Amino acid sequence: xxxxVGLADQVSSQLVKKNxxxxxxxxxxxxxxxxxxxxxxxxxxxxxxxHATNHFAIATFVGFILxxxxxxxxxxxxxxxxxxxxxxxxxxxxxxxxxxxxACIGLFIGYFGxxxxxxxxxxxxxxxxxx
Numbered sequence: 001x002x003x004x005v006g007l008a009d010q011v012s013s014q015l016v017k018k019n020x021x022x023x024x025x026x027x028x029x030x031x032x033x034x035x036x037x038x039x040x041x042x043x044x045x046x047x048x049x050x051h052a053t054n055h056f057a058i059a060t061f062v063g064f065i066l067x068x069x070x071x072x073x074x075x076x077x078x079x080x081x082x083x084x085x086x087x088x089x090x091x092x093x094x095x096x097x098x099x100x101x102x103a104c105i106g107l108f109i110g111y112f113g114x115x116x117x118x119x120x121x122x123x124x125x126x127x128x129x130x131x
Contacts, residue, residue, distance in 0.1 A: 035093035039092075
């Protein structure tokens with residue numbers, strides 16, 4: 001899981017944000033009168049939301065590795081990730097599109113992590129007892 005979240009965070013914060021360089025809504029002078037910033041704005045860029053990317057990657061990985069048969073747990077994990085992502089818009093540090101794309105990237109990387117985990121689980125001797 002740590003590798004999945006690490007990859008998600010690096011893709012969002014190092015690859016996408018540093019190339020797109022979109023200012024946060026709380027940094028847009030034209031929007032200052034129209035938004036209510038509830039937390040410190042932060043110095044980084046807005047697109048994509050690393051919170052959304054990371055939490056959707058976690059929800060996808062944990063949900064499909066541990067709870068793939070338990071639909072309620074899976075739904076709760078995605079509700080948790082969506083709540084955190086939407087909170088970023090509510091407090092004024094991201095646009096809705098930032099969290100939408102971040103969630104999509106997180107889902108993709110989470111599925112990729114699940115895929116790699118299942119391959120490694122089959123080929124590595126993790127189930128053998130040590131005597």
